[in-house]
Amino acid sequence: MFNLQFVVIEFTNSTNEIIFNFNDDFLNQNPNPTETLYEDSIYHFDTKGLINFFYLLDKIKIKELTRDQKRKGFYELKVLKNPSLKKATKVNQNNAKDLISHRNSISDLALPFFIKNIYHPKLSHKDFQTKGISWLKHGKSKILADDMGLGKTLQAISASAELIREKKITNVLIICPTALCSNWAFEINKWLPNFSVIQINNAGKAKNDIWNKLYNFSHFMITNYEQLRKMPEILEKNSIDLIIADEAHKIRKGSSEIYNSISKLTYSRFWALSGTPIEKDEDDVAHLLKIIDPELNLPVLxxxxxxSLKVTLKDYLLRRMKADVLDELVEIEEIRHEIDLSDNQKKSYERILQSEEIKNRKQSLKIFSSLKAICDLDSSSNSSSKIEYVEELSEKIFERGEKCVIFSFWLDPLYRLNEILDKKFGRNSNRLFIGSLDSKERENVLSDFKNSKDCFILLCSGKLGSEGLNLTEANHVIFFNKWWNPSNNDQARDRIYRIGQEKKCFIHSLITLNTIEGRVNEILSEKDKISDEIIESLVKNEIKEI
Known part of the structure; x- marks a missing residue:
């Protein structure tokens, strides 16, 4: 069998036309280089450039060329289609049996270390991303903590792909929150067309069987943290070349079940990704350092x-902020829209402030929540000045041919907006992205929003939108309301304001005048979060103004 390190394969204009460039050592050892290349080999190139091992030699038609062309290894390959496996396959107990049945025909995947250009032609890394990729590759224990929106996912998959091509690793296990699994698969398929990826989620009782059949079945294996609370047996028995843990702050608690489970794994490299600062809790830092570098002594840490702990952390950490790379980001404009309550909203608002319940100090949080809810939507009359304003704003965005994500941390306004936008723009104009959707439904919603020209609005739960999603297809964000912790709002905003965004971004915040919401917004501009004491004080001030 030939040694692939002697061979470089370049795609020409067509993915079916391939040039084999053999170096002199290989040519000296093999007078008939192309015959040697095919001898006993079981790989082929499908029409998308994905490389799989197959016994398909009889289906490869080698075009007769001149002696010189043969020496250079110029051949046209035809009839190359993958009959079994799609590039990205999501696995659960419902389809695992069908997928596993292909195991005998697929055998194994070739590693694309002989592909000259592993990236999609349209991919161009920013300078700071190129440095991040190099930093990840040179070292085994890393914490990439770039600010939200700077492309941690892209840097991680790019560095992984280069290590695979360089034959330094063969498999990558990506662990992330359930909501982000499809996003990882999407990014790999988009930017690394020569690599395969499998998601393994919700395996249920068939977990061990599925993992046994699919382990090392593709270049990238994606799963969620829940899957690993009880570790699949094959992961415990085998050493993993590279683990990438996204939203790694979820595993920093040494007492957590997922931390203890992952600690049992054997791995050569561990990259932790997190846009959330991790330096605040020293115990958390010690545990995270231990999990990315098992050779560290936890009691000593x-x-x-x-x-001393921060000095130790610095050796493992790379963190760049948006302010550091502003010249590589598009322009952003933040717009505050101040809106009066409708007459019905005002009546319901004043009714709460005049109720007997307002006198009970223990009811402050409940009253605060009720007043905030009325600022969004008066449920007794379905009246909302914000919704009327969003209708007008949506029409302007529609006319510009642009897309928008509307965030709300309460669901009732999203349900109401869904009904109104359906009537105004048609049922295909918007999609709800909320916690009650299962992973497949979430994947379909995001696919529609990203790919459909008709769907230009994503109605998104603020809690779902604050983690990891890449929504650069949109360049407008409307905050129907905001959370009490500004960092949650910033994370939601950064779904569109991130590397990959090519248009100017508009961040619209809707604030009702002369209400508790307006006063909360003023406080949030100065403080990190709203405390219980602040809530009680706000309620008291509302009463005084009646």
Whole structure:
């Protein structure tokens, strides 16, 4: 069998036309280089450039060329289609049996280390991303903590792909929150067309059987944290070349079940990704360092003073902020829209403030929530000045041919907007992206929003939108309301304001005048979050103004 390190394969204009460039050592050892290349080999190139092992030699038609062309290894390959496996396949107990049945025909995947250009032709890394990719590759234990929107996912998959091509690793296990699994698969398929990816979610009782059949079945295996609370047996028995843990702050608690489970794994490299600052809790930092670098001594880490621990962390950490790379980001405009309550909203608002319940200090949080809810939507009359304003704003966005994500941390306004936008723009104009959707439904919703020209509005739960999603197809965000913690709002905004965005971004915040919401917004501009004491004070001030 030939040694592939002697061979470089370049795609020409067509993915079916391939040039084999053999170096002199290979040519000296093999007088008939192309015959040697095919001898006993079981791989083929499908029409998308994905490389799989198959016994398809009899289906490869080799065009007769001149002696010189043969020496250079110029051949046209035809009839190359993958009959079994799609590039991205989501696996659960419902379709695992069908997928596993292809195992005998697929055998194994070739590693694309002989592909000259592993990236999609349209991919161009920013300078800071190129540095991040190099930083990830050179070292085995890494924490990539770039600010939200700077492309941690892209840097991680790019560095992984280069390591695979360089034959330094063969498999990658990506662990992330359930809501982000499809996003990882989407990014790999989009930017790494020569690599395969499989998602393994919700395996249920068939977990061990599915993992046994699919382990090392593709270049990238994606799963969620829940899948690993009880570790699949094959992962415990085998060493993993590279683990990528997205939203890694979820595994920083040493007492958590998922931390203890992942700690049992054997791996050569571990990259933790997180846009959330991790330096605040020293115990969390010690545990995270231990999990990315098992050779560290946890008791010693815990005894380090604050300064020494930060020095240790610095050796593993790379964090760039948006302010550091502003010249590589598009322009952003933040717009505050101040809106009066409708007459019905005002009546319901004043009714709560005049109720007997308002006198009970223990009811402050309940009253606060009720007042905030009325600022969005008066449920007794379905009246909402914000919804009327969003209708007008949506019409302008529609006329510009642009897309928008509307965030709300309460669901009732999203349901009402869904009904109104359906009537105004048609049922295909918008999609709800909320917590009650299962992973497949979420995947379909995001696919519609990203790919359909008709769908230009995503009605998104603020809690779902604050983690990891890439929504750069939109360049408008409308905050129907905001959360009490500004970092949650920033994370939601950064779904569109991130690397990959090519249009100017508009961030619209809807604030009702002369209400508790307006006062909350003023406080949030100065403080990190709203405390219980602040809530009680706000309610008291509302009463005084009646």
């Amino acid at each position: 815990k005894k380090l003073d604050t300064f």
